[in-house]
Amino acid sequence: MSTSSPRENPRHRRRKDRSGREEVQQSQPIERQLPIYEILKKDQLELIHGKSLEILGEVGIDFYLEEARQILKEHGARIEGQTAFFTPQLIEKYRKRAPSQFTQLARNPRRNVTIGGDSVVFAPVYGPPFVYDRKHGRRDATLEDFQNFVKLAYLSPYIHHSGGTIVEPTDRPTETRHLDMLYSHIKYSDKPFMGAVMAREHAQDSVRMVEILFGKEAIRKDPALLSLINISSPRRLDDRMLEALTVYARNRQAVIITPFIMAGAMSPVSLAGTLIQQNAEALAGLVYAQMVQPGTPVVYGSFMTNVDLKSGAPVFGSPESQLALLASSQMAQYYDLPFRSGGMFASAKTSDAQSAYESVMTMLPAVLGRVNFVLHAAGWLENGLTAGYEKFLLDCEILGAFHTLESGIDFSEGSLAMESLKEVEPGGHHLGTQHTMERFNSAFYRSRLFDYTDIDTWVEGGSQTAEEAASHKVWELLENYQAPELDQDLDQTLVEYIRDRKEQIVTGE
């Protein structure tokens, strides 16, 4: 822990961009100063490692893409049908080629993020086909919703990354909506973002667009895309994910390899068995990426919760998912890889008490463990089917708190406050001491949305729940939103690229 006061340094920056507009207040990604919470001993990590090698050697992992099986074969994996088998030596050889951390580029270089080490980066929810807000209810997500969430993520000081498919813009054609999403990330935010993964062409478009934005050389040095490759547990990588993974690895763009596991359905009900499976799957994806291109930045991903065995429904915020997360974090550490997990997960349908209990139950262990990248850090509702506008803002209040939590306790001489402790009389108060006055503005983290008024003031204000309070704030933020400056020539080039690609795709050329 540092002996200088982290709170006396300006954590929030206010600058003007080239057009003179004031940049939005932003926090840097968390630099972890608290110790990592570890629950497994070394022999347990080795057990998981050893048993997953047994799985990789004896029953293997299915790769549903001929090209991928060819690459695996050329690099020494044994192929039988669609299944690849790996020896421990092969795993060892390739897994070590992945870097332990890397920088992802943002179009505003001050928003570049480190993925790995002590850095913790928060990104919005990913994937919901529906959105919910109090004003309009639950409905199909549109491109406007997508752009709204990009804007809200841009405006939040505690979201460091614009994410990927924040919501599915279901009002746009499936074949071309990835272009609309990528452009929206670039146009309405200046934070880093994720690439499209639904097909080879989508990944290729993602790479082309960041080549336009950053230049071909720059993105081979530091990746400009960090994309989500899910493994269809148990033990298979589907063709579309493999196509995207292959494109990204060839172009040295970063990928998160995440076995997507609901224990009890896609894996055994026991956590130890589930961890073994997850680890085997993650290693297979990791090693494949290194075979395509040594040094490809790979994040060890864990998305593991359990099903409700009575109904088969997923359960979020469960104690099993907490244990799985903490254990997975240590496996990533064991391999010296960046780790992705956590999220403000909820099974709840709206921003009620259940949604908040569930969210912190998953998110706090992630932050106290060794997470480096948190997808779904804000906005997740209804098992990930719905993105909540109010949920997004409320989650951000807690993300802000984590920044202060992770800065730890300042033990510098001044912080001991010995003079004040001796001066203030028994039963007196510290509100006006010099010590307090000097630290007044930066002393405590303050939520801007939570209610701290007394009961009368709260009743006079309409007895609002947190969701109601957040609802007002959502539309106020969106109304006052201003886009960050984007170079006009770059913008034009991107618009033309997208226009051409849409034409090609529609005409099938």
Place this chain on the structure above:
Amino acid sequence: MSTSSPRENPRHRRRKDRSGREEVQQSQPIERQLPIYEILKKDQLELIHGKSLEILGEVGIDFYLEEARQILKEHGARIEGQTAFFTPQLIEKYRKRAPSQFTQLARNPRRNVTIGGDSVVFAPVYGPPFVYDRKHGRRDATLEDFQNFVKLAYLSPYIHHSGGTIVEPTDRPTETRHLDMLYSHIKYSDKPFMGAVMAREHAQDSVRMVEILFGKEAIRKDPALLSLINISSPRRLDDRMLEALTVYARNRQAVIITPFIMAGAMSPVSLAGTLIQQNAEALAGLVYAQMVQPGTPVVYGSFMTNVDLKSGAPVFGSPESQLALLASSQMAQYYDLPFRSGGMFASAKTSDAQSAYESVMTMLPAVLGRVNFVLHAAGWLENGLTAGYEKFLLDCEILGAFHTLESGIDFSEGSLAMESLKEVEPGGHHLGTQHTMERFNSAFYRSRLFDYTDIDTWVEGGSQTAEEAASHKVWELLENYQAPELDQDLDQTLVEYIRDRKEQIVTGE
């Protein structure tokens, strides 16, 4: 971590009592199997210790009771006016006399609790003068409310302790309501409970009543009361708390010494300074108790959060309170004392998202740290001014999850599930495997109140928030409540004692 499966042992017991009534399903207190999360290094603990000795020696602590100052003086403290000064040697001599753990008796011996070591005991909210439920709104608390909460705590499998002044029964006279509360704990629950602390006579009544219940000798061996002694920070113990503390220590009943601190008001805005103050105050209370009676069981208590410096209002669930809690936990460990902190604290007025975010933000660090006794583990709302019926039930769902979390990951041979991992085909599922079938009933923790249905079912059910769902459950539970058996003679003796004492108090004899 154990290699046997904790989940294969029946955690819930269903027994019949002597009258043949079925006892309610109960969990034992948590036996911590996860490692303790520590954030401070040894030199930081020593710094806090050393600086608090400086406070105790140079500016001292005020004791607003002549009898207490006399005891302090006789045992070597220097007294000036109302202030006691302690040398490091004096602190060392007496602090070591407190036991590192103890057993608190319950009238049902199966509900005895260990306070200290790896045990984690949950007790209800303490102190609110108001109650809230959706059906009747916010209102003054009555004895009926008090009894309702005793019943709900008795019925919850995850609350191990009946607590103390769960709510203030404001419809009963101040002078005698402690008798009504003590009797209600005894009559409507068989879990351990707390003594009254508002005056010497209240503490004496508490001791007499447990003497009737357990016998005079039994309670000197193992305490039957665990009472809350708050220190009025900064640096003073008021007369009423000192009277109660003195009575309990004389009778070898356990006490929790808790400096009650809102940092920024009752202590410096800096956490290091606040920790020094808290530690000095706790040591003063601890040492005094040992002077009254060596070996008095004392719990090191921390109740520390911060004020909102803009409004002066308390803020719960803050990152500062999380850090303070984790650091305080290590101070208790440093002195080898049981530790009390945590709670499902909320500034929110109802069981909305804010209340749940705030609650888990405080409670999860307590459980991952080294907490032994958690007061306010369920029901707290509105900065502790209100006890929420729905909040109580919802909090209990999370307390249940902590039981599973703290049992850790089972790494026994069977839990590795290697056979299932090899048998289930890629893309297949584990729902019907032998491994799953054998563990089906005990595999995952299941909340009984949270909603895991799909959106259509949820809408058909009335689109209920968690608070609404809990509201129905509250009254259903209370309607079906059955009191645990109480020996008729004992009951009669207690009723007569209370009748006599009320007469004495009313007539002023």
